[in-house]
Amino acid sequence: MSDKPTMIEFRDVHKYYGDYHALRGINGQIRAGEFFSLLGPSGCGKTTLLRTIAGFEGIDSGAVLIDGKDMARVPANERPTNMVFQSYAIFPHMSVGENVGFGLRRDPRSKAEKAKAVEEALEMVGLKGYGGRAAHALSGGQRQRVALARALILKPKVLLLDEPLSALDKKMREHMQVELIKLQRQVGITFVLVTHDQEEALVMSDRIAVMFEGEIAQLADPETLYRRPNSKKVAEFIGTMNFIPAQVISETGGQIEIEAKGLGRATLPADQCPAGRGDAPMVGLRPETLTLLYPGQTATDRSVDGVIDEVIYFGDMTYYDVYLGGTDVEVRLSMRNTPGRPILEVGSKVDVAWSPSALVLFR
Amino acid sequence: MIATILGIFGARASTRYSFPGKGGLIGLIMLPLVLPEIIVALSLLVVLLAIAVPLSLYTVILGHVLITTPFAVAILSSAFQSLDKSLEEAAYDLGEGPVSTFRLIILPLVAPGIISSLLICFTISLDEFIIAYFLAGADTVLSSYIYSQFRFPAKVPAMLALGTILVLVSIVLLSIAEFFRRRGIAKTGGKDTGGFL
Structure with missing residues (x-):
């Protein structure tokens, strides 16, 4: 995949709105x-960056x-x-086909050929x-499709999508996500x-740039982003992560030995330790990487005892909040509700x- | 005579769109709306006499443009504001230049506003008396003509009939204007944010 040529390149892009520094040195290649995907909270500059590609900013x-x-x-x-706008920007005075x-319009092809392309x-x-329908009478999902068709008919090198799914309801959104992936392929x-x-x-992208306050915090594929976030901020923004206070015991040749409260000592290779930012040391771990041991099961790696503080039932999953090793460190872990696996009760002692x-x- | 006025304010109000931030300028344009008409008429008369412009239909046109422009600006700016900016960007994005974007997208979408503004300004101009009376000089304008004819008792019934027709025409034109304004809003799917009727 990395042998694909570069389509878009940002070289130290800065953008100001008056005194406000909207883009603070964007570098990267698409x-x-x-x-x-450009992912980030509102106001992080992701839409501004997209508009600089389109040429509107x-x-x-x-x-x-x-x-x-x-x-x-x-x-x-x-x-x-070509761009698909958040509001879709369907021209209301034209039919679907005209949109x-x-x-x-500037294409030299004949009318019949153009009609065929539409x-x-x-x-x-x-x-x-749907070509003959009035554009203003369409539903949200249909408008979005029209906007997509309108942008793709020109066969652009790059299709820009500005939060195209945010106006749809959850079911429709999930459906369109899959359709967009198929369409892109x-x-x-x-x-x-x-x-x-x-x-x-995470669902749709090959690679994601996570943005905060006008900067790209991390640019990686979804799995790296999820499993190896390079900062606490990225880890918090994507999915759920438990943070446990830790101490660095020693650093030798790329191996870092730490002691995490409630978990004990562990040695981590360098790729699990992104560059320091001068914060108090913490280890992060995702809920699904922790497993409750039912009677008769043994841990394949390490285990620690705990007490269940809260049980949150989600149908296919159950979330447990567990105090670890007699400390006040609480972690959330998720267990798939497979048949025959009982839901444990609050106060149970578990491994x-x-x-x-x-x-x-x-x- | 009136048609020329219409063309002028139509174009003029549209320029508002090019400089959206000019609050002061808009204030100035809107000023005749709150000033008593007689003051506008008198001050125009004084100015015109001072710079020795002969009074004629053209001076009436000038005065009428001055008082109808605020109405046109009010109507057209609401039409322009209800226009989603991304529509323009979309047309631009699809390869059109600024001129064709204006012609293909903006103009059709604000056309109802333009029509209603034309009709309202026509009505105002038709019924306006004070400025016509002060600035017409030797020429006759309908409203001041009616006034002058009232001196002759024999002409009164005819003038009353003309007056009735004027009232009816005004009502019909205003209704048509409002109809176009509302239809425009419905077509672009916006919310009605008040009009003149």
Whole structure:
């Protein structure tokens, strides 16, 4: 995958809104044909960054390159990008077909060929035969499809999606996520998605850039981001993570020995210890990396005793909050509710299996 | 005469769109709305006489543009504000330049606002008396003509009939204007944020 050529490159991009420093030195590359997400809380600059790719926002310093060309002097209408807007921006005074075919106005092809292209684009998004309908009478999901067809008909090098799913209800959103992934594989165009929904980003993306306050905090594939977040902030933003106070005992040749409260000592290789930021040392571990041991089971790696403080039943899963090893350290762990596995009660004494390989050290 | 006015304020109010931040300028344009008409008429008269412009239909047109522009600006700015900015960006994104974006997207969407503003301004201008009376000079304008004819008792019934027609025409035009404004809002799917009726 890493041998794919670069489609978009950011070189130290800075952007100010008056006194406000919206983009603070963005660097990074988006590869051709990948599904890339810009993920972050609202106000982190992700939409601004997307708009600098589209050409709707200028930048104050640095450079944005698309397919190797500096875009500084290229206006939005001449860039090889098309955008799906958060509000979809369907032209309300036109029919669905006119909306989809809007970008073909300057196309030298004949009317019949253009009509065929519109029909194909509509078919691609599952709206075959909708061409004659009035655009303002469509439902949210249909508008989104029209917006997609309208952007894809020009066969752009990059498709930009600005929170395209945020206006849909949960079921529809999950359905469209899968459809978008399929569509992206089918057309092979580079997709750049802006979202604040970490689940959406994990589900859909090949790679994700997590942004906070105008900076990219981490740029990695979903699994790395989830299993090896490079900071506490990223770890907190993506999924759930337990944080346990720890001490660094020794550092020798890339191996770091730590003592975590309630868990005891463990030796971690360097890739589980991202660069320090001067914070109090903590280890993080995801709920699903901890397992309750039922009678007769033994831990494959390490185990620690605990007391159940809270039981949260979720249907397919049960979350347990457990005090570890007689300390005040409480962790949340999740257990799949397989048949024959009883739900334990609050106050039960349990053994919790864990593995040092699931730990990440933040400091 | 009135048609020229309409063209002017239509274009003028539209320019508001190019500089959205100019609060002071808008305030200035809106000023005739709150000033008593007689003051506008008198001060215009004084200024025109001072710079030795002969009074004619053109000076009436000038005065009418001055008092109808606030109405046009009010109507058109609400039409422009209800326009989603991303619609323009979408057209731009799909390869259109600023001029064709204006023609293909913005103009059709604010057309109902433009029509209703034309009709309202026409009505106001038609019924306006004070400025017409002060600035017309030797030329005749409908409203001041009616006034002058009242001196002749024989003409009174005809003038009353004309007055009735004027009232009816005004009501019909205002209704049409409001109809277009509301239809425009419904078409773009926005919320009605008040009008003149």
